[in-house]
Amino acid sequence: MEQINETIELDQTAGKTAVKKKVEVKNLSKLYLGKKNYFEAVSDVSFDIREGEFLVLLGPGRCGKTVLLNIIAGIEEKSGGSVIYNGQEIKGPNPEFSMVFQKRAILPFKTVMENVELGLKFKGMPKKERRAISQKYIDLVGLQGFENAYPSALSGGMKQRVGIARAYAMNPQLLIMDEPFGALDAQTRYAMQNEILRIWEQEKRTVLFVTNNLEEAVYLGNRIILLSKAPAIVKAEYEVELPRPRNMTGPEFMDLRMRISDNTDLSI
Ligand SMILES: Nc1ncnc2c1ncn2[C@@H]1O[C@H](COP(=O)(O)OP(=O)(O)OP(=O)(O)O)[C@@H](O)[C@H]1O
Numbered sequence: 269m270e271q272i273n274e275t276i277e278l279d280q281t282a283g284k285t286a287v288k289k290k291v292e293v294k295n296l297s298k299l300y301l302g303k304k305n306y307f308e309a310v311s312d313v314s315f316d317i318r319e320g321e322f323l324v325l326l327g328p329g330r331c332g333k334t335v336l337l338n339i340i341a342g343i344e345e346k347s348g349g350s351v352i353y354n355g356q357e358i359k360g361p362n363p364e365f366s367m368v369f370q371k372r373a374i375l376p377f378k379t380v381m382e383n384v385e386l387g388l389k390f391k392g393m394p395k396k397e398r399r400a401i402s403q404k405y406i407d408l409v410g411l412q413g414f415e416n417a418y419p420s421a422l423s424g425g426m427k428q429r430v431g432i433a434r435a436y437a438m439n440p441q442l443l444i445m446d447e448p449f450g451a452l453d454a455q456t457r458y459a460m461q462n463e464i465l466r467i468w469e470q471e472k473r474t475v476l477f478v479t480n481n482l483e484e485a486v487y488l489g490n491r492i493i494l495l496s497k498a499p500a501i502v503k504a505e506y507e508v509e510l511p512r513p514r515n516m517t518g519p520e521f522m523d524l525r526m527r528i529s530d531n532t533d534l535s536i
């Protein structure tokens with residue numbers, strides 16, 4: 269009960285500043301039909317995504333994070349509930365959202381430039397225009413000079429930057445990132461976290477970022493939605509008002525980390 273009170277309190281704090289809701293996730297649920305019975309992956313999940321915020325969904329492994337994101341992106345059918353964007357319910361893939369996938373989705377037989385411009389090409393944008401936009405985001409993620417390189421010549425962090433540049437190049441209204449740094453070593457992960465914050469501060473997009481890593485959530489998020497173990501339900505919501513750049517060893521960081529940790533489910 270204490271946890272629920274905390275969520276309400278934080279909500280009221282947030283209510284003081286008028287924030288525009290960009291996306292409303294309402295009572296989403298997902299059931300998979302097994303051989304004998306149903307398997308529930310997502311259970312009655314509701315939250316809002318506010319204009320311009322860096323919202324983190326934090327949840328343990330296999331709790332239903334990817335299923336939830338895919339439903340929000342409109343690439344997976346839901347069993348119940350709705351996703352409201354601009355006051356309208358979204359059915360089917362939403363071309364105004366783009367996603368950085370958990371498993372790297374860059375094509376090995378295409379160069380960095382060709383990978384970044386892929387979505388714009390599908391949209392039918394002329395070559396000159398799409399190259400100019402792609403170059404801007406290649407530069408922004410620090411891959412200038414690698415435009416003609418193939419993925420096999422890139423490190424893990426660089427490949428991840430290609431995926432991020434491609435998602436940004438689409439000029440999305442919502443940028444969805446599914447554990448984008450999960451496969452990186454600790455050093456590279458830390459560098460990429462700073463990189464993504466630098467880009468977010470420069471471009472001020474609305475970001476929905478998924479992680480199972482508590483430090484990463486507190487380091488990156490304006491707000492954290494804590495999910496339970498499977499099936500995913502919303503356990504609590506935290507406003508993170510620590511100034512940036514955040515000090516991971518500072519007392520306020522540690523205190524928030526501890527409060528969330530006490531409320532976190534293990535994945536098994
Ligand atoms: N197409 C599917 N059919 C049946 N079950 C599925 C399907 N897709 C996902 N699931 C199940 O839903 C649950 C949640 O999966 P999901 O991939 O969303 O977890 P996750 O939180 O993203 O995990 P991870 O932290 O490993 O990325 C898992 O038990 C998974 O096996």
Ligand SMILES: [Mg+2]
Nearest residue numbers: 333334370446
């Ligand atoms: Mg996942």
